[in-house]
Amino acid sequence: MIFNNLLIFAVFSAVFLILVSRNWRLRLVGLAIVDLLAFISILQVWPVALASVKLIAGWMGIILISASQVSRPDDSTSKQNSPILFRLMIVILVWIVITVEATAFNEWIPIPYTNLVVGLVIIAGGLIYASVNNIMFDVIVGLLMLLAGFDIIYSSLEGSALVTGIYALIVLLISLLNSYFPSEKRKTT
Secondary structure, rough: OHHHHHHHHHHHHHHHHHHHOHHHHHHHHHHHHHHHHHHHHHHOOOOOHHHHHHHHHHHHHHHHHHHHHHOOOOOOOOOOOHHHHHHHHHHEEEEEHHHHHHHHHHHHHHOOOHHHHHHHHHHHHHHHHHHOOEHHHHHHHHHHHHHHHHHHHHHHHHHHHHHHHHHHHHHHHHHHHHOOOOEEOOOOO
């Protein structure tokens, strides 16, 4: 019980770090923590070998992303606080909804309560982060968060080695997209 509450609190903290950090290195550290916490959640229902594939694939993706970001200038010099406050307010609202409605979701999806809450928090954080940013790096970080949250929920329902391999391939291909596309703002028309 205490371990599950610590896991939920750690996920909230890691997603919060990603959402409010201005430094790309801290966002990748937060993503690495999210992958580690997803591994711990999946480890409760899967064997170590299959769960470790997801952790290794996630960390390899982070290494690929960081290798393409080395020459990127540090974006922590920005003084605008309104985007961070906007993201923070949306995330707090979504987290309140998840906390209140988690038991109702648990009736639809019969998995351990902790895995459901952890997965939904990571999905919501990734969806919000990918949708409110216009830099390709941030969109990819949001997509990887979204996939990690979905994977926690799906892995609690189905244990398949083939799906694990496909998940690892998807994570690595999304991470490679960051090196292919430039780290400029998306054009808004």
